[in-house]
Amino acid sequence: MTTLAVYLMSGPETPDLAEAAVEGGADLVELGFPFSDPLADGPVIRRAAERALERGMRTGACIDCLARVRDRVDVPLVPMTYAALLEAYGYERFVDDIRAAGATSLIVADLPASERRDLRRVQLVAPTSTDERIALAASLTDGWLYLVAVTGTTGVRAEGTPALPELAARARRLTDVPLYAGFGIGTPEQARAAAEVADGVVVGSRAVEVAEDGPTALRELVRSLRLALGTERAE
């Protein structure tokens, strides 16, 4: 059964939202720690990051938020952020503190596999990645490999993720780790298409957008995605 991961930006409402997402059928929650200059993000997550920073969601507040989410749900929690935050906080201290707050792993959007190899994290590969780089990322990754399904920034696109099948096929040849696809996946149809080639699907921008309407709306979105992927929970 396909794993469904949902991305939420850190904020005061996030524990309620995370609980709603899990009730709707999310198997994993990615928790955005906002950065002022997020190069990998499209307009939706960028605006959410700006708002979160305006509301004081600095690193310490995000770690507190993570701990509060941990109190409410029992699925894996994975902070997703940018290297600037770890540089300022200290790489080891950051990892220690998010682990203590209940994080399962970590995603750093602007740390490719070849940088900071000692920092254990979920690695990302993209349609532009060479086989050599996919193999490197897979060998270093923490649990699963994040397939960036589009050549671009985060956000839903009308055209879906045409480059994903080829990327997933290449990754399958090179590694046995589970492959979760994200970036550009927002509708149940897009999620179902991605699930044909990947073991998991990550929905980010669309979830952040719907989360603005509250937990009920988010629960419904996640439920519709869950139904599209099959109703049984992933192992």
Added chain:
Amino acid sequence: MSTGLYGPYGGRYVPETLVPALEQLEAGWAEARADSAFQAELEQLGGSYAGRPTPLTRCLRFAPGKRLYLKREDLLHTGAHKLNNALGQALLARRLGKERIVAETGAGQHGVAAATVSARLGLDCVVFMGSEDMRRQRPNVERMRLLGAEVVPVELGTRTLKEATSEAIRYWITNVETTHYLIGSCVGPHPYPEIVRELQAVVGREAREQALAAEGRLPEVAIACVGGGSNAIGLFSAFLEDDGVRLLGVEAAGAASLVEGRPAVLHGARSSVLADEDGQIIDAHSLAPGLDYPGVGPEHAFLRDSSRAEYVTATDEEALGAFRRLAEVEGILPALEPAHALARALDCEEELVLVCLSGRGDKDLDAVVGR
């Protein structure tokens, strides 16, 4: 382990999508540097198209009691040193089979240079520019459009160079297979700081030779303004081994990434950045759009730490004073950016002084006259 380091600075802090393009660029650059045909074409265009070598002008009245020389990059085609880098990178882009150039611009000088070389080499050109900078530097927006470039306004954040750079990089992430990112300063992920430095090194090479010819000795101090730091690194690179030459970089007081910054990651590299204790980037403020940037090239951070170069600041008012003075007593309108370097040239201790006049001031008339 990281790639492209200057001490603890530099590296490649970018989304994975860009890494293969950066590796291709690194390999392409290494081949081009070793290719005499590439070097010959760059030199030929530099001479016949851009106007190299640019002169070294001795100031007569600007700084009484000093022998002050200006390296006249303001006389280069398009009016600033930016063309040196743009020409080299555009030739490299063509060599890599890219059809399109994307660039960011603050003052508009790099955008104009990118639009110019794209027109000359038959490449498409897209320039991202903060809407506040478009307002401040309107003539350059018109120039870019006349040169056939698409100028895209950036409405995020402070609507200046930092946001324009982020948007240019996001555009590159989305169009990386067809597009070369022509970064305008010695910033960004490896190998950009190195490429820009090498392409701007011509400024320092010429100035060193010209100063020796004029004075029979090297200047006591070489001064340049520092935003991202490309004219400064170009000038400094020729004097790094000359221990008797003090290297002085001048930042805008409201954008002093080296004087007031801390180690942080911005736009693909670790450097000295205006950032808060959480690593969030702080907005810069300068009357000179080309200096209005919270980051700086990683090599400058390294030169600062190793004490080979010193970095100081000049205020908007000091730069305006130097701007007006150079116009009135030497008949040269400098850009507001190098006017910061001129301000510190007036009060430095040395007698034999070299300043990089990195661009001309026509673009700044509204800002100066409007004050």
